[in-house]
Amino acid sequence: MSFDRRCFLTSSLTVLASVSKPQAAANEAKSGAGPGGVGCLIDTTLCIGCRQCEDACNRRNSLPRPVTPFRSKEVFSTVRRPTSAAFTVVNAYADPPSADQPRRRETFVKKQCMHCIDPACVSACIVGALSTAEDGAVVYNSDICIGCRYCLIACPFQIPAYEYHEPVSPRVRKCEFCTDLSAGFGANPACAAACPTEALTFGSRIRLLEMAHARIRQRPERYEDSVYGEFEVGGTRWLYLFGRPASELGLPSLPEAAPPRLIESIQHGIFRYAAVPIALYTLLGCVMLRNRRRRGLQEPASDAATKPAVHIE
Ligand code: SF4
Ligand code: SF4
Ligand code: SF4
Incomplete structure (x- = not known):
């Protein structure tokens, strides 16, 4: 599996898991x-x-x-x-x-x-x-x-x-x-x-x-x-x-x-509405990381092209 796909799947599953857990906790409370x-x-x-x-x-x-x-x-x-x-x-x-x-x-x-x-x-x-x-x-x-x-x-x-x-x-x-x-x-x-x-x-x-x-x-x-x-x-x-x-x-x-009723509604709200932005930020982070790695791999070649040639007298 490529780096991008693995990263995206992992981040999405993590977020989905975190969204479902508050409900489990709420059920336990009852x-x-x-x-x-x-x-x-x-x-x-x-x-x-x-x-x-x-x-x-x-x-x-x-x-x-x-x-x-x-x-x-x-x-x-x-x-x-x-x-x-x-x-x-x-x-x-x-x-x-x-x-x-x-x-x-x-x-x-x-x-x-x-x-x-x-x-x-x-x-x-x-x-x-x-x-x-x-x-x-x-x-x-x-x-x-x-x-x-x-x-x-x-x-x-x-x-x-x-x-x-x-x-x-x-x-x-x-x-x-x-x-x-x-x-x-x-x-x-x-x-x-x-x-x-x-x-x-x-x-x-x-x-x-x-x-x-x-x-x-x-x-x-x-x-x-x-x-x-x-x-x-x-x-x-x-x-x-x-x-x-x-x-x-x-x-x-x-x-x-x-107090649980108030806490539950605040937490569930946070997790419900934060899920999409968190997934998006994680995905963007993965893309940035990948781009930085690629740039890192290309840099030596471009350096060689711009450096002045060394002359040995
Ligand atoms: S306070 Fe009493 S009931 Fe609670 S853990 Fe200690 S000994 Fe057990
Ligand atoms: S401090 Fe009070 S509650 Fe604790 S063992 Fe002694 S009498 Fe009982
Ligand atoms: S809310 Fe505090 S006092 Fe009540 S069960 Fe939990 S830890 Fe114990």
Whole structure:
């Protein structure tokens, strides 16, 4: 096959493949368990900030041991977010002093991927490297990831982390809900299994919501009258009960509508309308390259014709 034809075919196929992938990613976003499936309830009023969940997560995912040991409380001086070496982190937020509780206390809030029901990261991924598993967990396939990092930008909770330090094959890293362990609702994720105070409860999302609302009804003085994650961005699989407003505890105020719809339409628009110009530019690039190569081959002959003859006396 000639250089021109091979180049043109390759570029066209690449473009066509890239056009069809957003649709595949969009379909993945709509698959999964819908509002059912797995979930985990975090009752922050029971959390003591022991960080055993962080420790268990790192062990489960073969992540490096941190420089500051897990038992250390030094980390609470800053607000952290998950990284490629820590899929879950616990942050501390000082409670305002009150008349009946003059000693200033803290509320501890565990943070990880929220496993959104309609995940923005899945919709943003143009190759389908992020997808929703059967039980609803949002999982990642590093084999097909191209490292575009759209998922990092799309996530409303700023969760996915990128292995910038990996020169050869960097991956996107985040909590995957210990999918292999939790499949079939049979076992707890490592963090929930390690929690000594039952601040973390794993199970069916629908049952967890019932449990959360029952706790609010039974102890209205203890809890805010809402479950964070029930409706935010279309609902999430990690759900929170708080004794203080969520906005004071590092969780963003988000609309009920899922962002994927907007992201999908923008991305699909870009890819649909950019396909033809990209193919054209690639073709022109190939033609220019071919012409330059041909010129390169002809140049010595034309040089010889224009150079003055060398006379040997
Ligand atoms: S929290 Fe972010 S990374 Fe996790 S599923 Fe939702 S959009 Fe994706
Ligand atoms: S579910 Fe598994 S991966 Fe996710 S935070 Fe818990 S231990 Fe880590
Ligand atoms: S293991 Fe349980 S109590 Fe300890 S920090 Fe994690 S969520 Fe809180």
